[in-house]
Amino acid sequence: xxxxxxxxxxxxxxxxxxxxxxxxxxxxxxxxxxxxxxxxxxxxxxxxxxxxxxxxxxxxxxxxxxxxxxxxxxxxxxxxxxxxxxxxxxxxxxxxxxxxxxxxxxxxxxxxxxxxxxxxxxxxxxxxxxxxxxxxxxxxxxxxxxxxxxxxxxxxxxxxxxxxxxxxxxxxxxxxxxxxxxxxxxxxxxxxxxxxxxxxxxxxxxxxxxxxxxxxxxxxxxxxxxxxxxxxxxxxxxxxxxxxxxxxxxxxxxxxxxxxxxxxx
Amino acid sequence: xxxxxxxxxxxxxxxxxxxxxxxxxxxxxxxxxxxxxxxxxxxxxxxxxxxxxxxxxxxxxxxxxxxxxxxxxxxxxxxxxxxxxxxxxxxxxxxxxxxxxxxxxxxxxxxxxxxxxxxxxxxxxxxxxxxxxxxxxxxxxxxxxxxxxxxxxxxxxxxxxxxxxxxxxxxxxxxxxxxxxxxxxxxxxxxxxxxxxxxxxxxxxxxxxxxxxxxxxxxxxxxxxxxxxxxxxxxxxxxxxxxxxxxxxxxxxxxxxxxx
Numbered sequence: 362x363x364x365x366x367x368x369x370x371x372x373x374x375x376x377x378x379x380x381x382x383x384x385x386x387x388x389x390x391x392x393x394x395x396x397x398x399x400x401x402x403x404x405x406x407x408x409x410x411x412x413x414x415x416x417x418x419x420x421x422x423x424x425x426x427x428x429x430x431x432x433x434x435x436x437x438x439x440x441x442x443x444x445x446x447x448x449x450x451x452x453x454x455x456x457x458x459x460x461x462x463x464x465x466x467x468x469x470x471x472x473x474x475x476x477x478x479x480x481x482x483x484x485x486x487x488x489x490x491x492x493x494x495x496x497x498x499x500x501x502x503x504x505x506x507x508x509x510x511x512x513x514x515x516x517x518x519x520x521x522x523x524x525x526x527x528x529x530x531x532x533x534x535x536x537x538x539x540x541x542x543x544x545x546x547x548x549x550x551x552x553x554x555x556x557x558x559x560x561x562x563x564x565x566x567x568x569x570x571x572x573x574x575x576x577x578x579x580x581x582x583x584x585x586x587x588x589x590x591x592x593x594x595x596x597x598x599x600x601x602x603x604x605x606x607x608x609x610x611x612x613x614x615x616x617x618x619x620x621x622x623x624x625x626x
Numbered sequence: 627x628x629x630x631x632x633x634x635x636x637x638x639x640x641x642x643x644x645x646x647x648x649x650x651x652x653x654x655x656x657x658x659x660x661x662x663x664x665x666x667x668x669x670x671x672x673x674x675x676x677x678x679x680x681x682x683x684x685x686x687x688x689x690x691x692x693x694x695x696x697x698x699x700x701x702x703x704x705x706x707x708x709x710x711x712x713x714x715x716x717x718x719x720x721x722x723x724x725x726x727x728x729x730x731x732x733x734x735x736x737x738x739x740x741x742x743x744x745x746x747x748x749x750x751x752x753x754x755x756x757x758x759x760x761x762x763x764x765x766x767x768x769x770x771x772x773x774x775x776x777x778x779x780x781x782x783x784x785x786x787x788x789x790x791x792x793x794x795x796x797x798x799x800x801x802x803x804x805x806x807x808x809x810x811x812x813x814x815x816x817x818x819x820x821x822x823x824x825x826x827x828x829x830x831x832x833x834x835x836x837x838x839x840x841x842x843x844x845x846x847x848x849x850x851x852x853x854x855x856x857x858x859x860x861x862x863x864x865x866x867x868x869x870x871x872x873x874x875x876x877x878x879x880x881x882x883x884x885x886x
Contacts, residue, residue: 520710523680528724528775529700538727542714619714622757 397589406593421582421590425597431574432563433601435491439498440559447503447555448548451510456540461511468507476501476562484570494566494574501562505554513547514540546620549613553606560602627811628654628677628779633686634836635672646672648836650686659805659812661822663868664832665876670815673837674783677813678704690779700724703772705785709764711756711771718743718752720767724775738774745807746770746800762793766800773804780810786821798824799853806850819868823847824856831871834878841871 379399385391386398397405405421414423453460454468476497487493517540525539567576575594582590614621630652637644646669654660662670675681676688679698688695690702698704711720721743725735743749746766756764765785772780786794798821805812805825816822822829823845831840845864847855855861 524710527698527704530727534727
């Protein structure tokens with residue numbers, strides 16, 4: 362079952378889907394004028410990226426990079442903020458029973474509230490500004506990171522803790538040199554889940570709480586009937602999400618190089 | 627050096643109470659090498675954990691150098707059965723973990739580390755990670771990282787138990803060599819009769835649960851020893867004596883209901 366297919370095979374399914382999409386539009390299997398053809402999406406996407414922003418007064422010419430930059434910056438800021446708070450907090454909750462009793466129940470109670478449900482609250486408190494978006498992105502990314510960090514800390518091998526103690530390590534050293542590296546694989550899992558949520562949150566936030574970025578374009582294009590731009594935006598977000606996930610995986614491999622050695626045992 | 631005074635240890639698991647150790651009295655003199663020999667589940671590791679400071683007795687006291695033991699300390703270094711190395715650190719970084727954790731200056735411990743790595747036969751592997759080493763080599767790292775702490779007491783919890791016979795023999799020789807050099811006080815836990823007799827000055831045979839010390843046997847074999855002494859008549863006589871004691875124990879254990 363672990364047959365390794367030669368690399369080009371992974372494009373078969375996407376090409377099939379693309380063909381299905383093309384013919385569905387071309388042969389009028391779907392209602393005309395609602396769903397754009399792949400060719401049209403590609404043309405619009407191209408103009409959106411490379412078109413001149415001055416020649417035409419269209420918001421969908423040459424503005425792609427700007428919007429991508431807006432969204433990416435928000436994701437990075439919100440995600441960074443979340444990681445900065447969630448990792449130390451997760452270390453505390455996982456390590457100290459007192460911290461677990463004080464903080465964990467609150468985290469677990471707030472966690473089921475979907476970030477979409479926080480939208481009105483965020484707008485009321487932070488207004489139609491970046492702060493609203495950052496709050497939603499940060500909150501969304503926070504939960505998976507804190508939960509996975511906690512889990513990783515609790516999974517630390519007791520024998521390693523004993524070894525560190527008998528070698529004379531104090532609590533701070535144990536936390537920094539034993540518990541943290543031992544929780545790192547889990548932390549990276551949390552970061553991967555977190556960045557996924559961050560991209561979801563940025564689209565939702567930009568649709569409603571701010572007036573720029575891919576989420577804003579998506580909603581605006583829908584209102585003016587530019588489904589081709591909507592689809593191009595979906596592809597853009599998908600690509601950015603995929604890319605950021607790959608970057609985290611790559612960073613994880615770099616930091617956790619000792620684990621790849623273990624896998625070959 | 628080590629004084630174990632009327633120590634009992636009871637574990638409570640829900641409704642059940644399990645008496646792991648009962649009225650253990652044991653004294654280990656300075657520079658003495660004592661092996662604790664017993665069947666699995668007799669509480670010998672529990673005893674070692676209490677000397678290490680990982681666990682505390684339900685009754686009685688454990689003292690080392692006159693001080694009651696409350697927490698682990700590098701002066702009572704432990705070599706575990708599973709080497710318990712830090713998998714994210716290289717051999718060198720594992721070895722210097724202790725000195726670094728104690729904020730000793732690097733010029734102090736670096737030369738010592740190189741020397742000890744040489745002694746345990748790990749030269750050339752300083753940059754390797756635990757996952758790249760064989761079981762025997764990992765245990766060498768486990769020994770090196772405690773030797774660098776210059777412990778007064780060395781606690782070894784079946785350190786060679788999970789190694790193959792060939793490697794185990796090499797490691798026993800290595801330990802004899804190291805011990806001739808440093809003469810620490812050693813408490814060595816094992817279930818291997820030959821290993822106990824080869825390494826130690828005195829073998830304490832333990833009873834099955836609850837663990838008590840059944841008999842303490844002096845091993846009068848002259849030092850320095852090599853693996854060849856295991857074939858001498860003197861060694862065989864001792865082996866026969868210990869074997870009889872152990873057999874009594876296992877027969878008794880077999881007659882008793884399991885898990886009580």
